[in-house]
Amino acid sequence: MRRLLLLLSFFLLVFAVPGFGQTHVVSGVVRSAATGEALVGATVAVPALQTGSTTNERGVYTLYLPAGSHTLQITYIGYQPTTQQIRVGAASLALNLTMQPASNELREVQVEANTLRQKLNDTRMSVEKLTSREAKMLPALFGEVDLIKTLQLKPGVQSGSEGSSGLYVRGGGPDQNLVLLDDAVIYNPSHLFGFFSVFNPDAVRSVELFKGGFPAQFGGRLSSVLDVELNEGNNEGIHASGGLGLISSRFTVDGPVVKDKANFIVSGRRTYVDIFTRQINRLSKDKPDYNPIPDYYFYDLSGKFTYKLGENDALDLSGYYGNDIFGFKDDDFKFGFNWGNRMAALRWRHKYSPRLYANTTLSATSYQYTINNEIDIFSFKLTSDIKDYTLKTDYDLFLRGGHSIKFGAMATYHHFTVGRLNFDSDDNSLSFGAGNNYKAAELGVYASDDYQVNARLSVNYGLRLSAFSSGGSTYSGLEPRASAKYNLTETASVKASFASMQQYIHLVSNSGASLPTDVWYPSTPLVKPQRSQQVAGGFSKLLGKGRYLLTNEVYYKWMHRQIDFREGANLFVNDSLEKEFLFGKGRSYGNEVYLEKVKGRTTGWIGYTLSWTERRFDQINEGRWFPTRYDRRHDLSVVLLHRLNNRLSLTGAFVYSTGEAFSLPVARFPFQDVEGRDATIVPIYTDRNAFRLAAYHRLDLSAVWKLRPRYGESDLTFSVYNAYNRRNPYFVYFEQVKDNIDRQIIGFQARQVSLFPIVPSVTYNFKFK
Structure with a gap:
């Protein structure tokens, strides 16, 4: 009460x-x-x-x-x-x-979608905006344009590992990002084990990443909100566009269903490396000692249907369906690994008056992975999934006196399947199963006010009340939010923000990267919600007669009830998984500098982040703070886009970051059994993540050449990933060193594994009108 x-x-x-x-x-x-x-x-x-x-x-x-x-x-x-x-x-x-x-059309990169002066005067801070047009201008791995990888070039955002599309925002883990697609949650926003995101750039209208100062309508995660909006179809005629790349192709068609009342857009893409590997396997299957190449491909399909009911009402029906398929098969062994997302959202937009707008969304979303393994007469199947059904409504109320009120509520029903295992034999001589199911309900209600106090000062303040119930336990919390902007002069402003967040579901992972086999787990009587508070302050200044915007932000974030695992924890098919958890604290703080230019023949940005990200658990490092794997002391990105003429544009992106923190054994000793025959080499570790990989740096280049077809528009995009062939470390392992006489182990040699050398690519893009 x-x-x-x-x-x-x-x-x-x-x-x-x-x-x-x-x-x-x-x-x-x-x-x-x-x-x-x-x-x-x-x-x-x-x-x-x-x-x-x-x-x-x-x-x-x-x-x-x-x-x-x-x-x-x-x-x-x-x-x-x-x-x-x-x-x-x-x-x-x-x-x-x-x-x-x-x-x-070529001049679109010079016209300002959100002018630098408007950014200067925006009450919100720690927000990054992106359009698919901007992302398509940047170099891409294998020519596959990726919106999330473009966001990784912004300050305060880390990639996690080489080529990964994961997001580590201001010290948060991959599970601490709320990813929304047309207001529906996407739980695993990546393909190809994290190397590409699930968002087809042809289907996306806009992307907003909130790193701090979170609006009150968002909740359920600690570190960031990635809000992705799908495109709408056009009302004039059928249009088609797409692209042909080295590893995938994409195709989009949109147009009217009922002129000026209804339109649609459907966009799909698929990789096709599997087509070639299957042919190689067929041609080589009779060769002695030939090892078949595993089968892998991914595909996704996005769509949106919009219907205008009248002057004040409209309906949107959005959908996403994507899968990754990995398989291997020979005469004695069969292995299959599938994972993917599904999403459907029905949204009703209603205008009550020029002052009051409503937006009501009913959505269903799911993420699932399945591992199938067959050896001789035995079959093994492991499944995990999470399903959500959500009803939310948001209202915008515009009042006199400079007040923009936003309020609303949401309710979500969660269903978790954690490590469902089935093991059978063809003769029914052996059969058993294991795993847990959980159900949960999550509620939220909020209100906020964006208030223009006067010509210099504007504030945004709000409050969110959230609650979660699962396994006989109920948690709730108040989450205050506030931000303010004050114009010092016509070209300079200062900003500040505070946000408190609660997170009720958690990602169970024993890896530093977000993998398809990671499991979502609810808060229970033993697993309490994670909490965070973040404060930030910033200064913005227009330079060069308004052509450049320089911003500097400092932040500090406290994180409570962070989750790690006991040494030797069993994370698969464990009916008492929460007993393997450890709970501790986290903190992240740093300074982000950003210089942006959006007008002229040469545009781009420079971003630099100096930051610290640490965790502390009583059972690890004797309770001392230690850096997380994604802690990066220095992170630099330089992005330049230059239009040579109306047909040719050049782009370059350079990144540098401090190497990943990881643990290494500092010594080893042999441990023998009682009879003194069999010896095991036991490594000795010191503090958690006490070592660093070598620094990561890379240069990517691209050129876009506009063609002049009769049917519409087209271009050739040439990209070079890792242009100077830097062998960046992916991980380090130890190789045994043996003597040449009796092959006894006399030492260990560290070996570095690198992932991507220089990778050139070309993509043909087209558009029919």
Whole structure:
């Protein structure tokens, strides 16, 4: 009851703040004149009043203007900047806006989707925005464009290991990232054991990564929120686009179903290395001593259907289906390993008035992996999955006096299958099973206010109440959030934020990377929720007459009830898995510097992070702090894009980071049995993660050559991954050194394994109109 009273008091505070009646609301939707789709991230501003707004995920903008005549300026990437004269009277004004596509498609990388000045004035901090257009300009491994790997080039974001698409944000692990696709959770956002993400760039409209200062509508994770929005189809005609690469191809088709009322988009891709390996296996199967090549491929399918019910209502139906297939088979042995995500979301968008908008989503999502193994007459099957069914609703309320209220609620039903094992024989002489199922319910309710106090100061404050019930235990918590921005001058601002987060489900993994076999586990009477608090402060400055934006952010994050495992823990097919857990503390702190340029023939950014990430457990290192595997003291990224002419663009990306922390034995001793015959070499370790791999650095290059086909648009993208062939360490192992006489072990030699040498690639991209 006390928490409900606190939440009620918060609502009263929000609605009781003074200042109403001074301005009037101007709101509406910004759409493309060519396709009719809502434009996310478009900027609507009144320069004379030094005020503006950015459209949200539904293309809605809101301004607070005094009565009188005003000049609006509207900008968006790939579209012609426009101005419009408006007159604000005594009442609120509903004004929908349209934008014309830019006549020269090549210039889209120069038009500002979110101007540097708008970023300077945004109350939010620690937010990275990205579009698929930007990602496609950067070099890519095997030519496979990856949105998440592009985000890894931003300060405060680590990749984890060579080529990985995992995210380690400000000291958090891979399970501490909330990944949303059209408001539905994606639990394993990677293909190919983590080397590629599940997001097809042709299907994605926009990506936002929140590293701190989290809005109150997001909850359930400690370290970041990755909010991905799928594209909508166009309303003018059938369009098709795609690309042919070295290891995969992709194809997208979109268009109207009912003109100006309904449209669709379907996008798919598939790797095809397996086609060639199968043919090699067929041709070589009769050769003596030939070892068949394992079978592997992945595919995914994304889609969205949008139907406009009327002037104030619309429905979106989104879906995702993706699988990774790995298999090996010979005469005596068969092995199969499949994993993948499924997602479906039905969203209803309703406009009650120019001041009140609602967004209600019903979604279902699942992640599952299955291992099948057959040897002779015996079969073995191991399965783990997590399924979610979620209902959430969000409201946007725009009030006079500079208040933008956002409130809503969500409810999720979780179903966990943890290590379900089945073992059988064909003659039924042996059969057994093991594993656990868990059910849980998660609830959340929130409210926040984005308040423009005056021309210099704006604040965003909110409160989230969350609860979780599973296994006879119930947990709940209040999560306050706050951020503020103050303009020192027209070209400089300071920002600060605080966020408290709760995480009720946990990723069980004994590896430093996020693997398909990792298991999601709920909070129970023995496993309490993880918690974090993060504070951050920043300074932003426009330089070079507004062509550059320099930002500097410092942060400190406290993490509680962090999970690790006892020495020798058994993580597979363990009906008492939570007894293997250890619980401790974590901390992460650092400084992020970022310089960005978005206008002109040469654009790009430079990001540098100095940070520390540590954990402490009573049973590890005698209770002393130790660095995590993904702790990186120094992390540098330099990205440059240069347009030589209307047909040729060049891109380069250089990365450097301190080597990964890991544990090594400092000595070994032989241990013999009672009879003194068999000896075992036992390694001796010191502190956890007391050593470092060599520093990681790499240069990637690419060139995009625009072709001139008759049917539409096309280009050739040439990429070189690891251009100077740096042999970066992937892991280190020890090889036994034996004498040449009686082959006795006389020592051990450390060996480094590297993954990717220089990798050139070419991709043909096309678009039919």
